[in-house]
Every structure is written in structure tokens, then in C-alpha cells.
Amino acid sequence: MNEKYAPLKSNVKMLGHLLGNTIKEAHGEAILEKVETIRQLSKSARGGNQADRDALIEEIKNLPNEQLTPVARAFNQFLNLTNIADQYHTISRSCEADVCEPDPVYSLFSKLSEENISKLDTAQAVRDLNIELVLTAHPTEITRRTMINKLVKINKCLSQLELNELSHSERKKNERRLEQLIAQSWHSDVIRKQRPTPLDEAKWGFAVVENSLWEAVPEFLRELDDRLENYLGEGLPIDARPVHFSSWMGGDRDGNPFVTHSITREVLLLSRWKAADLYLGDFQELITELSMVKCNDEVREMAGDQHEPYRAILKPIRVLLNNTLEVLDAKINHQDVPNKPILEHVDQLWDPLLACYKSLHECGMSVIADGSLLDTLRRIKAFGVHLVRLDIRQESTRHSDVISELTRYLGIGDYDQWSEQDKVSFLVNELSSKRPLLPRDWQPSEQVQEVLDTCRIVASQSREAFGAYVISMARTASDVLAVHLILQECGCKFRMDVCPLFETLDDLNNSEAVIKQLLNIDWYRGYIQNHQMVMIGYSDSAKDAGVMSAGWAQYSAMESLVKVSEEAGIELTLFHGRGGTIGRGGAPAHAALLSQPPKSLKGGLRVTEQGEMIRFKLGLPEIAVNSLGLYASAILEANLLPPPEPKQDWRDLMDVLSEVSCESYRQIVRGEPDFVPYFRQATPELELGKLPLGSRPAKRNPNGGVESLRAIPWIFSWSQNRLVLPAWLGAGEAIQYSIDKGHQELLEDMCREWPFFSTRLGMLEMVYSKCNLEISRYYDERLADPSLLPLGDKLRAQLQKDIKAVLNVENSDHLMQSDPWGQESIRLRNIYVEPLNMLQAELLYRTRQDGEAGEELDEALMVTIAGIAAGMRNTG
Ligand code: PGA
Numbered sequence: 001m002n003e004k005y006a007p008l009k010s011n012v013k014m015l016g017h018l019l020g021n022t023i024k025e026a027h028g029e030a031i032l033e034k035v036e037t038i039r040q041l042s043k044s045a046r047g048g049n050q051a052d053r054d055a056l057i058e059e060i061k062n063l064p065n066e067q068l069t070p071v072a073r074a075f076n077q078f079l080n081l082t083n084i085a086d087q088y089h090t091i092s093r094s095c096e097a098d099v100c101e102p103d104p105v106y107s108l109f110s111k112l113s114e115e116n117i118s119k120l121d122t123a124q125a126v127r128d129l130n131i132e133l134v135l136t137a138h139p140t141e142i143t144r145r146t147m148i149n150k151l152v153k154i155n156k157c158l159s160q161l162e163l164n165e166l167s168h169s170e171r172k173k174n175e176r177r178l179e180q181l182i183a184q185s186w187h188s189d190v191i192r193k194q195r196p197t198p199l200d201e202a203k204w205g206f207a208v209v210e211n212s213l214w215e216a217v218p219e220f221l222r223e224l225d226d227r228l229e230n231y232l233g234e235g236l237p238i239d240a241r242p243v244h245f246s247s248w249m250g251g252d253r254d255g256n257p258f259v260t261h262s263i264t265r266e267v268l269l270l271s272r273w274k275a276a277d278l279y280l281g282d283f284q285e286l287i288t289e290l291s292m293v294k295c296n297d298e299v300r301e302m303a304g305d306q307h308e309p310y311r312a313i314l315k316p317i318r319v320l321l322n323n324t325l326e327v328l329d330a331k332i333n334h335q336d337v338p339n340k341p342i343l344e345h346v347d348q349l350w351d352p353l354l355a356c357y358k359s360l361h362e363c364g365m366s367v368i369a370d371g372s373l374l375d376t377l378r379r380i381k382a383f384g385v386h387l388v389r390l391d392i393r394q395e396s397t398r399h400s401d402v403i404s405e406l407t408r409y410l411g412i413g414d415y416d417q418w419s420e421q422d423k424v425s426f427l428v429n430e431l432s433s434k435r436p437l438l439p440r441d442w443q444p445s446e447q448v449q450e451v452l453d454t455c456r457i458v459a460s461q462s463r464e465a466f467g468a469y470v471i472s473m474a475r476t477a478s479d480v481l482a483v484h485l486i487l488q489e490c491g492c493k494f495r496m497d498v499c500p501l502f503e504t505l506d507d508l509n510n511s512e513a514v515i516k517q518l519l520n521i522d523w524y525r526g527y528i529q530n531h532q533m534v535m536i537g538y539s540d541s542a543k544d545a546g547v548m549s550a551g552w553a554q555y556s557a558m559e560s561l562v563k564v565s566e567e568a569g570i571e572l573t574l575f576h577g578r579g580g581t582i583g584r585g586g587a588p589a590h591a592a593l594l595s596q597p598p599k600s601l602k603g604g605l606r607v608t609e610q611g612e613m614i615r616f617k618l619g620l621p622e623i624a625v626n627s628l629g630l631y632a633s634a635i636l637e638a639n640l641l642p643p644p645e646p647k648q649d650w651r652d653l654m655d656v657l658s659e660v661s662c663e664s665y666r667q668i669v670r671g672e673p674d675f676v677p678y679f680r681q682a683t684p685e686l687e688l689g690k691l692p693l694g695s696r697p698a699k700r701n702p703n704g705g706v707e708s709l710r711a712i713p714w715i716f717s718w719s720q721n722r723l724v725l726p727a728w729l730g731a732g733e734a735i736q737y738s739i740d741k742g743h744q745e746l747l748e749d750m751c752r753e754w755p756f757f758s759t760r761l762g763m764l765e766m767v768y769s770k771c772n773l774e775i776s777r778y779y780d781e782r783l784a785d786p787s788l789l790p791l792g793d794k795l796r797a798q799l800q801k802d803i804k805a806v807l808n809v810e811n812s813d814h815l816m817q818s819d820p821w822g823q824e825s826i827r828l829r830n831i832y833v834e835p836l837n838m839l840q841a842e843l844l845y846r847t848r849q850d851g852e853a854g855e856e857l858d859e860a861l862m863v864t865i866a867g868i869a870a871g872m873r874n875t876g
Pocket residue numbers: 138472539540577578579584610710711712
């Protein structure tokens with residue numbers, strides 16, 4: 001490995017060594033030796049030694065049941081420790097000195113000046129920055145919170161150890177602490193025993209804000225401010241809000257019966273409670289700090305004749321915050337609510353604090369104003385009084401069920417059976433009418449009642465509490481109007497952003513027509529006040545049509561939505577429903593944003609952050625600062641130096657690639673009779689259901705087949721057996737087809753000049769590198785009926801051909817040529833992931849043989865699932 005990674009390598013080695021000591025102490029030398037034998041065999045098998053490969057398989061087949069768990073745990077823990085060393089590396093001093101890219105905002109500014117982009121335009125683009133990260137409770141974080149906490153502490157120790165000036169005893173103390181933390185992890189359960197409730201999930205989200213974002217946001221803005229000051233000669237305006245946060249935790253009820261209206265109510269209260277609690281900490285600190293006496297006239301007037309005017313202004317806010325906590329507590333616990341004024345609006349915090357800020361500046365105390373006080377002002381803008389804004393998400397048919405039950409009750413027919421045109425005119429009529437539609441004595445079904453109750457909760461709050469109301473599986477204009485009508489009927493007085501989520505191939509292709517239709521409705525145009533939000537579904541479209549075809553449909557949909565909104569003169573916010581993995585639309589932020597159509601980021605960026613990605617990107621303040629910097633620079637770049645408009649022949653070829661890839665993908669997934677049994681047998685799909693990852697069920701319909709399986713477990717299963725099928729199937733075949741049709745040169749052009757296309761190929765390379773043919777074949781041999789083996793072989797042969805096709809277009813000799821570190825990091829982990837894969841196949845074999853698995857095997861199996869996920873660096 002390259003010398004510049006030496007500090008990382010030495011950290012991995014040290015952590016591995018400490019883990020070894022822990023294992024030896026807990027289980028004796030024999031287990032440690034077993035682990036070491038397996039590791040050595042795996043290493044040599046990777047190097048191509050077939051005899052060692054056979055020996056490894058034998059070794060694993062012969063492991064007695066009671067040794068399976070400790071061995072699996074050893075590899076699992078090692079991968080977690082490697083990940084933490086890797087994560088630490090990105091924020092370490094050695095990385096800053098030798099490895100890291102220069103600060104992305106700084107590099108962007110050099111690029112902008114090379115390209116002669118005017119400073120005026122740059123300043124405007126910075127003022128327009130609007131990044132909204134939406135934290136979701138998607139069940140992809142496999143690591144328990146207890147473990148995450150320990151990993152965070154390990155990270156802290158690593159950072160301490162990097163300091164040269166540590167004394168001998170300080171160093172010893174740190175090493176002992178590391179040892180303790182590793183031992184604590186070893187002796188704790190790796191897997192959650194129970195599913196988290198939606199409330200647990202929401203609290204986890206608040207903890208991310210508390211432990212990381214609360215600190216990271218002002219820090220990020222401080223850095224950005226500095227860079228701007230240097231480059232433009234003017235910093236960030238004081239009231240800028242380039243980044244803010246929303247959440248789905250406790251609001252997303254799509255296919256999750258546990259997210260009820262009362263949960264949503266409680267989460268809304270808890271989120272305000274947490275905000276008040278965090279502000280209280282800030283104000284305590286400010287009251288301690290701001291003992292100055294000199295002030296301007298405004299502050300003097302506010303403070304009266306108090307000697308320490310700043311404290312005099314801030315103390316009543318402390319009382320207000322304490323009252324807020326008390327009142328919210330009572331509401332959360334359904335107790336009598338004390339009659340006290342509470343924090344309702346950000347101005348209650350902002351106005352007095354801003355006055356202090358200005359006064360300190362005017363009175364020659366800028367250095368004080370620009371310290372913690374400025375940080376709190378920045379937080380007030382970013383987090384408001386609600387901490388995060390909650391999105392509500394519900395599936396489209398749940399709303400049409402409401403209207404249909406209602407029209408049947410009213411005796412005017414069955415809404416569900418009406419044509420789209422009739423539905424739209426009914427809804428528009430009712431939306432424009434002043435007469436209420438819901439009969440007083442109507443007693444709807446429980447399901448319908450729940451939708452109504454949720455909308456009543458929305459109506460009872462202020463607009464600022466919410467981000468958007470997202471309709472999943474949205475198809476038609478009536479899907480959107482129905483939600484507006486239900487909200488109106490439930491007494492919602494403010495304008496909620498109702499955001500259709502288009503998530504199948506057909507729906508994406510049809511999205512332009514739906515939005516056009518809506519914008520042609522007078523009532524709608526008037527109501528939305530020139531703002532429309534549309535969500536693009538990345539993973540379900542990929543599950544439906546394969547990644548290549550879905551990628552092109554997403555691009556085309558965004559492009560035409562941008563055009564439609566420009567023509568109509570409305571502002572469009574595109575909301576990206578991306579997952580972490582490539583099969584679910586994941587990609588490094590920079591590449592992902594620059595591969596979007598020109599102008600698609602003008603309305604800002606709204607994007608989901610999910611599960612383990614929240615931890616990887618936002619889990620620690622330093623990491624979050626880096627991630628926010630990456631987002632900001634990528635958006636500025638996309639807006640100021642937009643990627644090229646695709647040429648007509650690129651588009652034509654994309655149409656072909658899309659069609660051919662979709663056909664090949666569907667031919668296997670839908671057309672191949674052996675496919676479903678193969679999927680069930682060769683992957684741990686059935687067993688994954690037992691893993692208590694998130695609060696929501698794995699399927700929309702518990703009795704449904706693969707079609708009702710959610711995108712996350714679908715991708716998750718295939719990444720466990722290392723075929724990673726849905727992330728590549730169809731794409732390479734389409735590329736080869738186009739080469740055969742004589743389009744090699746054109747493909748190479750696209751790859752060179754069009755970020756959309758080159759990113760796509762780059763992501764395919766990454767997926768190919770995570771695939772492992774031998775392992776996937778081993779799963780087949782151990783687990784699948786012999787009659788299914790030809791299908792597995794066919795898919796693997798296809799994969800090999802696909803890799804050749806992609807490398808050919810890219811003119812590369814081998815995968816990830818341009819990302820040696822990425823390649824190295826996959827290779828490094830493989831030595832530990834492969835034994836886990838083999839253990840998993842063995843465990844699946846044993847548990848499926850026995851029918852009743854027993855706790856021991858079950859636990860070992862879950863540990864392998866978690867370990868492989870850690871090794872692949874993501875789950876679903
Ligand atoms: P969804 O998300 O199933 O909630 O639509 C899919 C995903 O994030 O991959």
C-alpha cells in the first residue's frame with residue numbers, strides 16, 4: 001500500500017492487535033488461533049491458492065456450532081474497527097497533510113477564477129445556497145447505538161494518539177482506554193434484540209443533531225465564511241441559511257403501520273423539546289460569557305438600567321426556554337399543561353440575540369460577537385424552534401381510499417372507479433368550495449380514520465414544523481389534489497408542500513405530464529404560490545427497471561420538470577430519494593450532483609440521508625463539516641459551471657441503452673421462471689426479515705412476493721451473497737449491444753465529456769469490484785437446488801462480459817484504475833469479509849437443514865450479516 005496510508009495501516013494493525021488480546025482473554029488461545037488460521041487461509045485463497053481455498057472451506061464446514069459465533073464476531077468486530085480507523089483517517093492530521101484533497105470550497109474557488117466566473121455571480125450563488133438534508137429512518141443501519149457510541153469513543157482515542165506531544169503516561173492512558181472500549185464492544189451484543197420503535201428512531205435522529213450537527217453547522221459556516229471573505233472580500237450574510245435539516249423519523253408512514261398519528265404528535269413535541277434543551281445549553285453559556293457592560297442604544301433600551309445589559313437581555317430567554325421544556329414535558333406526558341408563555345417562533349430568540357451581536361460589534365467587541373454568540377445565531381437559522389422539520393409520507397392509495405370511502409358514504413359513487421378526469425374535476429370543485437365535505441356523523445374505517453387523524457395533527461401545528469407531505473407511489477394529478485383536499489378538510493390553514501414521489505419507470509416518464517396537468521389547473525396554480533416540490537425515487541425505479549434505465553429516466557424526468565417549471569414561471573425543488581448504495585441511487589456527493597441535468601439544482605438541494613450513511617457522513621462533527629463542504633462546493637459548481645447539455649446523439653444512444661438494459665433486466669427478474677426460487681435460496685432474503693433493523697416491515701404486503709419486497713431488503717440480500725445483482729444487471733449488456741452496433745466511439749465520447757454517463761460507469765466499476773464470483777458461486781453450491789446452478793452460472797458469465805464491456809468503453813485495463821485507494825480499501829477488507837461470507841453460507845445451510853435454527857446459530861448468522869454489511873460499507 002502507498003506509504004501515505006501508513007498511519008491508517010498502523011492504526012488498523014493496532015486495533016486488530018487489541019482485539020486479538022480481548023478475544024484471547026475471553027475465549028482462550030484456541031479460538032484466536034482458529035481465527036488466525038482462517039484469516040491466513042483467506043488471504044492466500046485471495047491470492048489464488050486453490051488448495052488453501054479448499055482448506056478454508058473445510059475449516060469452516062468443520063467448525064462446531066459453539067465456535068461459529070465467536071469466529072464470526074471476531075471478523076465482524078475487526079471490520080468495524082477497520083471502518084472506524086478509515087473514518088478517522090479522513091479527518092486525521094496525517095490525512096490533512098498528505099492525502100486529503102484540498103478543501104473542496106477552496107478548490108472550487110480556484111476553478112471558478114480560472115474559468116472567469118464573476119465574483120458577483122459567485123456571491124449570488126452562495127447567497128442562494130439551500131441544502132436541505134432529510135434524515136430518514138430507513139432500516140439500513142445495522143450497528144447498534146451502543147456500539148456506535150463506543151466506536152465514536154475509539155475515534156476520539158485515535159485522535160488523541162495522533163498528537164505528538166502526548167506524554168508517556170498520557171499515551172499509556174489512551175491505549176488502556178482503547179483496550180477497554182474494544183473489550184466493552186466484544187462483551188456486548190452485536191445485534192439489537194428488539195426492533196426499534198418509530199420513537200426510538202426519532203430519538204436517534206435527534207441524537208445525531210445533538211452529538212454532531214449542532215456543533216458541525218456553525219463550524220462549517222465559519223469555514224465557509226472565511227473562504228468567502230478571502231475570495232470575495234465579503235463573508236456570509238448573518239441571516240444566511242445555506243443548510244438545514246428535515247426528518248422522516250416518526251413522519252414516514254408509508255408501509256409502516258407503527259407510525260401512527262399519535263407517534264407523529266409525540267415526535268413533533270419531542271423535537272421541539274430537544275431544540276429548547278439545546279438552546280438552553282447555548283444561552284446558559286452565553287449568559288456566563290457576556291458579562292460586558294458597554295452597549296449601543298438599542299441594547300441599552302432593551303436592558304433598561306441593568307449594569308450588565310447583555311445578561312439582562314438573555315436571562316428572560318433562559319426563563320422562556322425553561323418554561324418551554326416544562327410545558328412540552330407536560331404535553332408529552334399527557335399531564336395538565338401549565339399556563340406559561342413558551343418559545344413559539346424563532347424571532348423570540350433571534351431578535352434579542354441579533355441586537356446583542358450588533359451592539360458588541362458597534363462597541364469594539366467584534367471578537368466576542370463572532371464567537372459563541374454568532375454560533376448560536378447560525379443555529380437559530382438552521383434549526384429553528386423545531387430542530388428538524390418533519391415530513392409526512394404516505395402511500396397514494398391510502399388517500400384515494402379516503403375519498404372513495406367518503407363518496408360511497410355520500411352516495412355519489414365510488415371515486416376509485418371514476419376516470420382520472422372525473423376525479424380531478426371532483427377534487428378541484430371541492431377544493432374551491434367553501435362548504436365542508438366531511439359529514440359530522442361519518443364513521444370511516446380505521447385505516448381511513450388514521451389518515452384523517454394524521455392530517456388533523458398537521459393542521460394543529462405551525463407551518464414551520466413541517467418540510468413536505470410526500471406521496472409515495474404517486475402516479476396522477478388526482479393523487480396530489482386528493483392530499484390537498486384531505487388536508488383542507490382536516491382544517492389545515494397553511495399551505496403545505498404536497499410533493500409527489502415518482503418511483504417507477506412509467507411514473508418517472510409520466511411525471512412531466514402530471515405536473516403540467518396540475519399547473520394548468522387555476523385553483524392549483526393559485527394555491528401553490530409558484531412553488532412546486534417533486535421527489536425522484538431512485539431505488540424503486542432501479543428495482544423496477546434496472547440501474548441504467550432508471551438512471552436515464554430520473555435524468556430525463558428532472559430535465560423535463562425543470563423545463564416545465566421554467567415555462568410556467570414556478571420555482572421547482574427536486575427532492576432526491578437516494579439510498580446509500582449504488583443500487584439505490586447512491587454515489588459520492590460530488591459525482592452525483594454534477595451528473596444531474598443543468599439547472600436542476602437551482603432551487604437548492606433536498607436529499608435523503610439514510611441509515612448508516614447518516615453515521616458515515618454526518619455522525620461526527622468533523623466528518624459532518626467535511627460532508628457539508630462537499631455538498632456546498634458541488635452545488636455551487638453545478639450552478640456556476642453547469643455540466644454540458646447532452647448532445648442529441650448521446651440522448652438517442654441513452655434511449656437505446658435504457659431500452660435494452662431494461663429488457664435484459666426484466667427478462668431475468670420477471671421472465672426467468674427460476675429467478676424467484678434462486679433469489680430465495682442463494683441469498684439470505686428470508687433470514688434478513690429476522691434482523692430487527694428498523695421499525696417498518698420488509699414488505700408493503702406481508703403476503704406478497706418479490707414485487708412487494710421493499711427496495712432495501714432487495715438490494716441488501718444481493719449484496720450479502722456478493723452477486724450484487726440489481727446494481728449491475730442489464731447495464732453492461734446494453735453497453736455491449738451498443739458496441740456491437742458500432743457505437744463504441746460515441747460511448748467513449750460520452751464517457752469523456754458527459755458527467756452523467758461517466759459517473760454511471762464509475763459506479764458500475766465500484767459495484768463490480770464489490771462482487772465476488774467465487775463467493776457467489778459458493779453460496780449457490782452450498783444453498784441452492786442443483787437445478788438452479790445454471791442460472792447462477794449464467795449471471796456470473798454475464799457479469800464477466802459486462803465488466804469487459806465497461807472497461808472497453810473506459811479504455812481501462814482493470815477496475816477502479818483511477819481510484820487506487822478505493823481499490824485498496826476493498827481489497828483490504830476482502831480478507832475479512834470473505835470468511836464471513838463463507839461462514840454465512842454455512843450457517844444458512846445449517847439453519848435451513850434444521851428447520852428450527854436455535855438461538856446460537858441464529859445469532860451467529862445475524863453477526864455475519866452485520867459483518868458483511870460493515871465490510872461492504874453499506875447494507876441495503
Ligand atoms: P422506500 O425507500 O422503500 O422507503 O421508498 C427505498 C430506499 O430508500 O431504497
